[in-house]
Amino acid sequence: MKNKIIWISTLIIAIFISFQYWNALQVQTAFPSEQWSRSFPITTEQSNYSKLQSVAHEDGYTISLLDFKKLVVLSCDSNMICETNRIIDELSTSRNTWSDHENSFYIRDNQLIHSTSQTAEVVIAANVMNFTKTDNTLIYWTEDQQVIVLDQSFSKEQQRLQLAEPITFAKILNNEVFIVTENKKGQYFTVHHVSDQLSKLFTIPVNGPEVLSSMHILQLADGGYSFLLDTDILAGGKRTKTILAAPFDLSLNQSPTFSKLTFVDNEKQLKNIRFPQIYQSEQGPIITFSASLNDMDGNRVDKVFVSNSFGDVVDVSAVTKIDNRYERSMLINDQTVVYFKMTGPNRSLEYSSSNEQIKQASNGIMEGDYLAAAYAVIGDLFNGLLLILFSFIWITITLAITYGVSSILHRIKLASAYKVAYMIHLIVLFSTQFVFFHKFSLLENLIFRMPYVTESWQFTIVLVASIIISTLPFLIFKYKVSEDTFHSIILYTTFMNVTILFFAIGPYLF
Numbered sequence: 001m002k003n004k005i006i007w008i009s010t011l012i013i014a015i016f017i018s019f020q021y022w023n024a025l026q027v028q029t030a031f032p033s034e035q036w037s038r039s040f041p042i043t044t045e046q047s048n049y050s051k052l053q054s055v056a057h058e059d060g061y062t063i064s065l066l067d068f069k070k071l072v073v074l075s076c077d078s079n080m081i082c083e084t085n086r087i088i089d090e091l092s093t094s095r096n097t098w099s100d101h102e103n104s105f106y107i108r109d110n111q112l113i114h115s116t117s118q119t120a121e122v123v124i125a126a127n128v129m130n131f132t133k134t135d136n137t138l139i140y141w142t143e144d145q146q147v148i149v150l151d152q153s154f155s156k157e158q159q160r161l162q163l164a165e166p167i168t169f170a171k172i173l174n175n176e177v178f179i180v181t182e183n184k185k186g187q188y189f190t191v192h193h194v195s196d197q198l199s200k201l202f203t204i205p206v207n208g209p210e211v212l213s214s215m216h217i218l219q220l221a222d223g224g225y226s227f228l229l230d231t232d233i234l235a236g237g238k239r240t241k242t243i244l245a246a247p248f249d250l251s252l253n254q255s256p257t258f259s260k261l262t263f264v265d266n267e268k269q270l271k272n273i274r275f276p277q278i279y280q281s282e283q284g285p286i287i288t289f290s291a292s293l294n295d296m297d298g299n300r301v302d303k304v305f306v307s308n309s310f311g312d313v314v315d316v317s318a319v320t321k322i323d324n325r326y327e328r329s330m331l332i333n334d335q336t337v338v339y340f341k342m343t344g345p346n347r348s349l350e351y352s353s354s355n356e357q358i359k360q361a362s363n364g365i366m367e368g369d370y371l372a373a374a375y376a377v378i379g380d381l382f383n384g385l386l387l388i389l390f391s392f393i394w395i396t397i398t399l400a401i402t403y404g405v406s407s408i409l410h411r412i413k414l415a416s417a418y419k420v421a422y423m424i425h426l427i428v429l430f431s432t433q434f435v436f437f438h439k440f441s442l443l444e445n446l447i448f449r450m451p452y453v454t455e456s457w458q459f460t461i462v463l464v465a466s467i468i469i470s471t472l473p474f475l476i477f478k479y480k481v482s483e484d485t486f487h488s489i490i491l492y493t494t495f496m497n498v499t500i501l502f503f504a505i506g507p508y509l510f
Contacts, residue, residue: 221284279331384506
């Protein structure tokens with residue numbers, strides 16, 4: 001009889017472990033949102049990359065990864081199968097780079113340099129602060145505040161402009177050129193438009209505690225423009241991230257009004273918007289960014305989001321899930337986002353797609369899912385250890401009441417004292433657990449984390465079911481409660497019940 005009890009107990013535990021593993025596997029294989037596929041890794045060396053840049057060509061993409069020592073240039077086909085094209089050393093992350101499948105432009109020792117995969121480096125200009133480039137236009141600015149526009153061959157000057165203030169940002173957008181300068185004394189930026197001459201469009205005042213992380217200029221679907229500011233506001237030792245936007249056109253001396261953008265995912269407002277990037281598609285601009293938020297466990301998670309709407313309230317869709325830290329995303333086309341996944345101190349490159357075929361390719365078990373689900377179960381079960389510690393509270397109370405009642409029943413010489421005491425034990429065990437979870441835990445958060453429970457009454461059913469299952473071995477083998485078996489049945493039922501709760505509730509307790 002003892003061996004049968006052990007076997008069926010082992011079977012019950014195995015069923016609960018399998019159930020938890022199945023749940024973890026469902027979470028692992030779920031899409032981050034209805035619009036986007038799961039993450040696909042891109043084969044490349046891990047490093048502390050800080051910048052991403054992409055150039056499209058007929059049969060694929062060139063993706064450049066810049067860390068604090070080197071630029072890694074990848075050649076990727078249309079299926080995002082990538083290989084290293086070349087590596088360029090001794091570059092700074094504070095300066096821009098631009099690479100396609102053959103050409104690279106970068107700054108080293110304040111020299112703007114052009115190189116190819118076949119030829120040596122050629123210095124284009126010296127004393128260069130920074131540059132920006134598209135397929136057929138290159139603009140750089142120098143230490144003496146000159147802006148130089150090169151022709152399509154990148155060997156002859158097309159235009160040279162002298163500015164009165166330092167240049168901080170330049171943007172080439174559909175053959176329109178915008179230059180932003182900074183007046184540090186007056187604490188404002190000036191936005192210029194470059195045509196045959198330099199035209200002042202508007203100024204942007206900056207408050208004392210406000211720090212600009214990045215600027216973006218985008219063209220809206222209606223043909224107008226919008227200026228985005230990625231700001232950090234420092235106040236009272238606290239940093240607040242804010243994205244501001246203002247519409248503008250090409251007329252002179254405007255006074256655009258900046259408004260704060262609110263980003264919403266499934267009616268939940270996102271905060272700490274970081275590393276926004278704009279992709280200018282034929283249908284209009286698309287924004288991608290990473291946002292830090294706290295999950296229901298209070299843990300900080302970083303997800304990548306995408307949106308093609310640009311109102312005061314921006315509805316976004318999640319590109320990644322919450323089980324890892326993702327950041328510095330970039331759209332390489334209107335259906336594909338590449339981003340970094342944090343792996344310890346380094347970053348690896350991954351991508352997601354809204355293409356239906358690619359989504360279906362990630363719908364199901366992918367390489368590494370089984371192992372990742374196993375790690376998730378092991379990690380979740382550590383939370384169950386806390387439940388075991390708390391269980392000593394209701395175990396102590398329950399056993400004290402059970403043996404107290406048993407002693408009273410024997411004093412009055414009740415014929416079925418052991419059976420009645422056992423029934424009272426089960427009732428008290430359930431009651432103490434019910435009170436504990438409702439009074440001393442955040443039940444709403446616990447129910448939210450449990451994948452098979454949505455209401456408090458369903459949670460109560462879980463408690464009742466755990467009591468019933470813990471008595472199953474004795475019911476199946478018709479094990480009778482008597483003077484000889486009372487103590488062993490009481491202890492077995494109690495600790496088997498705790499074991500069931502360890503697997504059923506424990507992983508979601510904290």
